[in-house]
Amino acid sequence: AQTVTQSQPEMSVQEAETVTLSCTYDTSESNYYLFWYKQPPSRQMILVIRQEAYKQQNATENRFSVNFQKAAKSFSLKISDSQLGDTAMYFCAFALQGAQKLVFGQGTRLTINP
């Protein structure tokens, strides 16, 4: 079975700073997908970024980028120039290729302070 671990329950940074959220996962499969989802206080789940395991290049989406280390089974999220609207729970998630169900990590509560 696949597992996803987020070891940082809470993080807090000042506005405009850069913050990195950690995620590790465990799988014996070689083809899979990784995701970061954001859940603001409204509780709507929002996709932040996704990474295909077969791609060596790290995914980027504007201020959001990942550091994907396949051998280490690590998938961290970097948020640059953090904004107050980035305050939310962030979940790392895993999906096997060919399957659509997501396995979520425990989440990291990120607070951006003014």
Added chain:
Amino acid sequence: GAVVSQHPSWVICKSGTSVKIECRSLDFQATTMFWYRQFPKQSLMLMATSNEGSKATYEQGVEKDKFLINHASLTLSTLTVTSAHPEDSSFYICSAPQGAQSNQPQHFGDGTRLSIL
């Protein structure tokens, strides 16, 4: 863009009541939908996979007689919490993938807060 609508957003009812939650894909067809449960300040736990036209697939430890899932059309899945008790109080979220590939985005409903008195 694609949207998944979940209804109701909040329900409060007495113990012993059965509660139905609907999950609709508004502008795409979803042969598969997923139902999650989220306790306060915790992660989403997959309860079951809803399959259009066939029985749902439940995760280990989820009582299928307690949580009835019906996926009667390509745009609607329902979760019925039967004879609900206070321990069933939680936040329930559905999702639907847009497309058959596992790298396609999952679209989530806004969730249903269920409170059993």
